[in-house]
Amino acid sequence: APRRKKVYEGKAKILYEGPEPGTLVQYFKDDATAFNAQKKATIEGKGVLNNRLSEFFMTGLTNIGVPNHFIRRINMREQLIRQVEIVPLEVIVRNFAAGSLAKRLGLEEGTPLPRPIVEYSYKNDELGDPMVSEEYIIAFGWANQQDLDDIVSLALRVNDFLSGVFFGVGIKLIDFKIEIGRIWDGDFMRLIVADEISPDSCRLWDVKTGQKLDKDVFRRDLGNLTDAYTEVARRLGVLPSAP
Ligand code: C5P
Incomplete structure (x- = not known):
């Protein structure tokens, strides 16, 4: 029998009720999906790596x-987080053209952006997460x-931080996605970074070779995803070992 009550199950993670009100336990699965879950696989060890990263x-x-939902890691696959009301947006920051932007504007992947x-x-699976403008929002x-x-302020602060950390270990941060949550202190609402930050939601290229070290390895069948994420963790000094 499960020891915790499930609150929500997504493609790569499960949320359970936390030990105290206002907290949740975020469990990282080994499941990988791409192209709005049309492509699926189980990638041994991915959950452990993403929990650590x-x-x-x-x-x-x-x-x-930079305020965020993380409280503490519980074990290899679980972390305690603050419960938030998720803003139904994927917030994407791009430093170089890749993926859907490269396609939309006919840019070569890797072109630096001004x-x-x-x-x-x-955020809507049935619609395939359509791009929206501030006007729509x-x-x-x-x-x-x-x-x-x-x-925007949170997203750019996360970009500055992540770009610097990755550049320090020879990795270019091409782009990434974050999600934002609302929390309340009485009547006062604040926005914080939520969900996860991992190679599942970033594009990471080796500075020297251009080798991809992110979920594009899975999306585009470029090799072993666990090896790529392990390389990212190794460079950052994040070693997935027993808690
Ligand atoms: O596909 P696209 O180029 O728009 O993706 C931009 C960035 O957002 C990539 O780093 C991708 O991994 C991330 N992303 C994500 N989840 C989505 C869509 C994009 O993490 N549903």
Whole structure:
């Protein structure tokens, strides 16, 4: 019998009720999906790596004052997080053209962008997470203008932090996705970084060789995904061993 009550199950993670009100336990599965779950596989060890890597990035963000949901790691696959109300947006930051941007604008992957670009998708599996503008977001009430200002500020602070950390270990941060949550202190609402930060939600290229060290390895059948994530963890000094 499960020892915790399941609150939500997504493609790569499960959320369980936490030990205290306002907390959840986030469990990292080994499942990988791509192209809106049309491509699926179980990747031995991915959950353990992403649990450790998300801990590493969120802890680093806490240290530089970027608010996020991470409280502490519990074991190899689980971490304690703050319960948030997820803003139904995927917030994407891009430093170099790749993926859907490269395709949309006919740019060669790896082309440097004139400045970091923040864009949004509406989180909806049935629709395949369509890209949306700030106008859509405000008109449909997913966030207001103040929220959007705060979201852009959080996204750019995360980008500065992650870009620096990765560059320090010979990795270019091409782009990444974060999710944002709302928390309340009485009537006062704050936005914090939620979900996860891992090679599942970033594009990471080796500075020297251009080798891909992220989920594109799985999406594009470029090799062993666990090996790629292990290399990222090794360079960052994040060693997935017993708790
Ligand atoms: O596919 P696209 O180029 O728009 O992806 C931009 C970035 O957002 C990539 O790093 C990708 O891994 C991430 N992403 C994600 N989850 C999605 C869509 C994109 O983590 N559902």
